[in-house]
Amino acid sequence: MKVIETKIPDVKIIEPKVFKDERGFFMESWNERDFHEAGIDAKFVQDNHSRSVKNTLRGLHYQIKHPQGKLVRVTRGEVFDVAVDIRPSSPTFGQWVGEYLSEENSRMLWIPPGFAHGFLVTGVIAEFQYKCTDFYQPNYEQIILWNDKTLGIDWPLDKGSPTLSEKDKHGRNFLEVELHAPKS
Incomplete structure (x- = not known):
């Protein structure tokens, strides 16, 4: 697998090795040893799967306690995925990274705890x-x-506003939200 740095060093693009032939493809989406060697020491406790239609925007979500690191990928279609650094002591506080993830490019994005996330x-x-x-x-x-x-x-909106959930419509401005609380 190939690890690509982003403008926020803790957020990483992962390009897995994809083996394709006339039957289809095979790839490892998680290998603890390889990720550890790449500097990503994560213990995962929950897997999630969502399906959304064009122009749906989910986010920007995070938890102030029990912050979640996320390894995200798209298995059908395409999204523009965003991670926002909400760690007040970070040199990249308030900065964001956006990457296209799709079934074609097979890219994954590692978003460590302390980031808001949306797509x-x-x-x-x-x-x-x-x-x-x-x-x-x-x-x-x-x-x-x-x-x-x-x-x-x-x-990258085509036109107009995205389709949002009720809770996302009532999100708050960045300067008003409670920020990431480091583990004590």
């Missing part, structure tokens, strides 16, 4: 799968507005 479906449909390093804790979930002016995320 926009850019294909007709997308199946999005991700591993989490901690369990979902709805009592600690925070949502940053997808179009927060402070962050200035350049979402």
Whole structure:
């Protein structure tokens, strides 16, 4: 597998080796030894799978306690995936990284704990799968507005506004949310 650095050093693009032939393909989506050698020491406790239609935007989500690291990938379609550094002591605090993930490029994105996460479906449909390093804790979930002016995320929208869930419509501005609380 190939690990590609992003403008935020803790967020990594993973390009797995994909073996293709006339029957289809094979790839390892997780190999603890290889990821450890790449500097990603993660213990995953939960796998999630969502399906969304074009122009759906999910996020920007994070948990103030029990922060989740996520290894994300798309198994059908395409998304524009975003990670926002919400660690106040980080030199990249308030910065974001956006990457296209698709079934064609087989890329994965490693988003460590301490980041808000969201994605926009850019294909007709997308199946999005991700591993989490901690369990979902709805009592600690925070949502940053997808179009927060402070962050200035350049979402690749075709036209108009994205389709949002009710809870995502009521997210808060970056300067108003409770930020990542480091583990004590």
